[in-house]
Amino acid sequence: MTNLGYCCINIELRKDKITTNRGMIKRTFQEKGIAYASELTLNNIRDLIEIIKWNHKNGITLYRMSSDIFPWMSEYELKDLPDYKKISILLNGVGHLAKKYGQRLTFHPGHFNVLASTNQAVVDKTIRELDQHAEIMDLMGLPETHYAAINIHVNTTQGGKQECLARFRQNFKLLKPSTQARLVVENDDKRSQYAVEDLYDGLYTHLNIPITFDYHHHWCHPGHLDQEAALRLASKTWHRSIKQLCHYSSAKCVYEDESVMNRAHADYIYDPIDDYGLDLDIEIEAKAKEKAVQRYLKQYTLELV
Secondary structure (H helix, E strand, O other), rough: OOOOEOOOOOHHHHOOOOOOOOOOOOOHEEEEHHEEEHHHHHHHHHHHHHHHHHHHHOOOOOOEOOOOOOOOOOOHHHHHOHHHHHHHHHHHHHHHHHHHHEEEEOOOOOOOOOOOOOHHHHHHHHHHHHHHHHHHHHHHOOOOOHHOOOOEEEOOOOOHHHHHHHHHHHHOOOHHHHHHHHHEEEEOOOOOOOOOHHHHHHHHHHHOOEEEEHHHHHOOOOOOOHHHHHHHHHHHOOOOOOEEEEEEOOOOHHHOOOOOOOOOEEEOOOOOOOOOOOEEEEEEOOOOOHHHHHHHHHHHHOOOO
């Protein structure tokens, strides 16, 4: 059965200042250092526990965690945080709670992570950040499989698509094994970038790396496949023991504001999601977050698993 989740921010809980996005500007980090980063991280993880509890109470079993849980984490080693012992204990508790409640937790590191970059400094920073995301999942005790997905884009076409995909494949080998075991790639919304078939031919057939099918991105950039064919091609990349991960959002320009670009996400979901009979985990990327999921389920009378 298709299962819906949401991403990072819980609007209802944020009203009570429950958030995992506490951060600071670079100047503050430079002034206060990792001691303050450690303090913010502890508070973020405590609130992550509250979000997971809320998800369980409301029948949601898929949740994308924020990459901002550890502010400025690229600037330090996690183990160097003054509160690392407490942080480790709390993260272990998060993992136990997620397992108890049957919740699938994922990450989606930002666009500045470019594994295929021609700039070695960017590649080095990307490897570091992706490995840190995997380290956080390791501390949670999450499985070293694509169930605990770390989702990224190729994020560049510099030098041509084939050259980029070749660099991605080469640099993938430099990631830690626990990162490699979780990394998945997503199709793009720009026609100059990567459709599902590009990722299938250029990455999956070489690395067995699964493809996260994004419905909205495919609408913007379908490549040579219709929606069903692209979704089914992506489904072939997922191991049969792990539910296929997808993203879904409605186009804001179609339903809410025709003046915006076609890539912009709407606040809510406006059409029934066609899973074509496949068993999917779908992260809803609507701006209204969990409220968009709740409204969709009420409107289309679906049940969460």
